[in-house]
Amino acid sequence: MEATKTPLAIPSDWLADFEAASRRPLLLRLRYAFIHTHKPGLDDGGFRAFDTLADYRAWCERQLPAWLGYGRV
Amino acid sequence: MAGFEYRQALEIRDAFARHDVRYLFIGKSGAILLGYPDTTQDADLFPERSPGNGRALVAALRDLAFSLTEGEAAEIERGKDFVQIRSGPFDVDLVFAPDGIERFTDAWARRVDVEGFPVCHPDDIIASKTAANRVKDRESLPRLRAFRDYWIARQKA
Numbered sequence: 001m002e003a004t005k006t007p008l009a010i011p012s013d014w015l016a017d018f019e020a021a022s023r024r025p026l027l028l029r030l031r032y033a034f035i036h037t038h039k040p041g042l043d044d045g046g047f048r049a050f051d052t053l054a055d056y057r058a059w060c061e062r063q064l065p066a067w068l069g070y071g072r073v
Numbered sequence: 074m075a076g077f078e079y080r081q082a083l084e085i086r087d088a089f090a091r092h093d094v095r096y097l098f099i100g101k102s103g104a105i106l107l108g109y110p111d112t113t114q115d116a117d118l119f120p121e122r123s124p125g126n127g128r129a130l131v132a133a134l135r136d137l138a139f140s141l142t143e144g145e146a147a148e149i150e151r152g153k154d155f156v157q158i159r160s161g162p163f164d165v166d167l168v169f170a171p172d173g174i175e176r177f178t179d180a181w182a183r184r185v186d187v188e189g190f191p192v193c194h195p196d197d198i199i200a201s202k203t204a205a206n207r208v209k210d211r212e213s214l215p216r217l218r219a220f221r222d223y224w225i226a227r228q229k230a
Binding site: 005008009010011015017018020021022026027029030031032033034035036037039042043044045046047048049050051052053055056057060066068069070071072073 | 077078079105106108110135137145148150154155157159160164168170171187188190205206207208209218222223226
């Protein structure tokens with residue numbers, strides 16, 4: 001018996017985005033993807049190192065505005 | 074700070090290869106290399122944590138014109154869990170111990186090669202974002218999971 005293809009349950013607008021991106025060469029994908037926007041607090045330091053990722057997450061919650069979305073749920 | 078560019082991605086790939094750095098692109102920058110259409114501003118790299126790889130990583134970053142003090146270099150060489158550099162030619166996060174991934178070698182075995190760029194498998198990118206569980210991860214995960222399904226279907230086609 002021939003296997004039937006299960007259609008992907010992906011919203012049509014997302015699927016259109018994925019298909020369009022798949023047709024772009026890597027150079028163009030990166031050109032469209034990397035956009036610098038200043039993130040207050042995050043982009044104001046030069047070098048930061050944290051012993052644990054939990055320390056970094058806690059720092060984000062203390063130092064960054066909530067609207068940046070770095071707080072844990 | 075200028076945005077990260079294709080040329081810089083190539084420079085990372087080539088400098089890290091010259092110095093034999095073992096690393097993977099992870100996070101949204103990794104997903105974008107796989108074809109995920111979204112925006113970000115920094116390169117998230119998951120280097121293997123070992124003294125030799127740490128030294129190679131520092132040498133590669135200096136080749137890329139990152140001005141690192143001896144103290145900063147030592148922190149990278151030690152492989153602190155998370156290092157964020159906003160003072161170089163582009164923004165980079167070094168994530169030595171990403172949430173949701175047990176060992177570098179596991180992720181390395183599952184890696185995807187994209188034109189010479191070593192990239193975490195979409196399942197590992199999703200696992201790390203799921204475990205991080207930040208507001209921005211919660212918002213992006215449904216679309217990223219849909220992309221994973223799309224990407225896997227394309228690999229099988």
